[in-house]
Amino acid sequence: MAKKGADPNLFGVIGLGRFGSAVAQQLVSEGKTVIALDKDANQLEPLKNIVDQLYPIPQINKAAFEEAGIDECGTVIVGIGKDIENNLLAALAAIELGVKRVIAKASSDDHARLLKLIGAEVIFPEVDxxxxxxxxxxxxxxxxxxxxxxxxxxxxxxxxxxxxxxxxxxxxxxxxxxxxxxxxxxxxxxxxxxxxxxxxxxxxxxxxxxxxxxxxxxxxxxxx
The missing domain is CATH 3.30.70.1450 (Regulator of K+ conductance, C-terminal domain)
Incomplete structure (x- = not known):
C-alpha cells in the first residue's frame, strides 16, 4: 500500500548513470520534483545545478532511502544498471517503504522476472x-x-x-x-x-x- 501523503509529483531516481541522470533531468524540465540518489558522490556533481535534492548514500537500504525522503515519492525509478544485486535491493526497499509505483531497469529476461516477482515495473532501455x-x-x-x-x-x-x-x-x-x-x-x-x-x-x-x-x-x- 502506498504511504499516506505520498506526492504523485515527487519522483525518486536511484542510480545516476547515463540512464538515471537523463531521467532526472527530463523530469525536472517537465516541472516535477526529483530526489536523486547514488552511492558514488561523483555522479551527483553534474546534476548539482539542476536537481535540488541530491543525496550520496552509503548503501542501498530502506533506512538510507527513508532518510532521503524516498518514502514520500509517488514514483521511484531505479536506474542502477550492471549491479543487479543493488538494482533488486533498491527496488525492494522502495516497495517495502510503500512507494506506489517502482520502475526498474532490467538487464536480462531473468532479471526482469525477479523484478516483477517483487512488484516492480520493468523497462528494457534497449527495447526497439x-x-x-x-x-x-x-x-x-x-x-x-x-x-x-x-x-x-x-x-x-x-x-x-x-x-x-x-x-x-x-x-x-x-x-x-x-x-x-x-x-x-x-x-x-x-x-x-x-x-x-x-x-x-x-x-x-x-x-x-x-x-x-x-x-x-x-x-x-x-x-x-
Whole structure:
C-alpha cells in the first residue's frame, strides 16, 4: 500500500548513470520534483545545478532511502544498471517503504522476472532501439542514439553552424525544444559540468536527452 501523503509529483531516481541522470533531468524540465540518489558522490556533481535534492548514500537500504525522503515519492525509478544485486535491493526497499509505483531497469529476461516477482515495473532501455536508430539516421548530424524507454531517448549530435559559436543559454534547448544537454564531447574530452555560459564550439558533439518528438525538433533546427 502506498504511504499516506505520498506526492504523485515527487519522483525518486536511484542510480545516476547515463540512464538515471537523463531521467532526472527530463523530469525536472517537465516541472516535477526529483530526489536523486547514488552511492558514488561523483555522479551527483553534474546534476548539482539542476536537481535540488541530491543525496550520496552509503548503501542501498530502506533506512538510507527513508532518510532521503524516498518514502514520500509517488514514483521511484531505479536506474542502477550492471549491479543487479543493488538494482533488486533498491527496488525492494522502495516497495517495502510503500512507494506506489517502482520502475526498474532490467538487464536480462531473468532479471526482469525477479523484478516483477517483487512488484516492480520493468523497462528494457534497449527495447526497439534498432527501429528508433533507423529513424534517427534520417538526420545527417546524429552520431549515436540510445532509446531509454518508450518515446524518450538520448542522442549524440554534432553541432552545425546554427549553434556553433553560441553559449548554452543562447541556444536554450530546454526552453525552445524541451530537451536537456547532458554533456558536451570536445576533442574526445567529455564536459559534464554544463553552465549557461558554456560556449559551444565548432566540432562539438552534444549529448542530449528528451522525448523523440522534441529531439526531432532540435535536430531539424540543427540541420538548418
Amino acid at each position: 532501439m534498432g527501429i528508433r536508430l533507423a529513424k534517427s539516421l534520417r538526420n545527417r548530424t546524429t552520431i549515436d542514439f540510445l532509446s531509454l524507454c518508450e518515446d524518450f531517448s538520448i542522442i549524440e549530435v554534432e553541432v552545425s553552424s546554427a549553434f556553433a559559436g553560441h553559449t548554452v543559454i543562447e541556444i536554450d534547448v530546454r526552453k525552445k525544444y524541451h530537451c536537456n544537454i547532458i554533456a558536451i564531447i570536445r576533442k574526445e574530452k567529455v564536459i559534464s559540468n554544463i553552465i549557461p555560459n558554456t560556449l559551444i564550439e565548432d566540432g562539438d558533439v552534444l549529448v542530449i536527452s528528451g522525448t523523440d518528438e522534441d529531439l526531432s525538433d532540435f535536430q531539424k533546427a540543427n540541420n538548418h
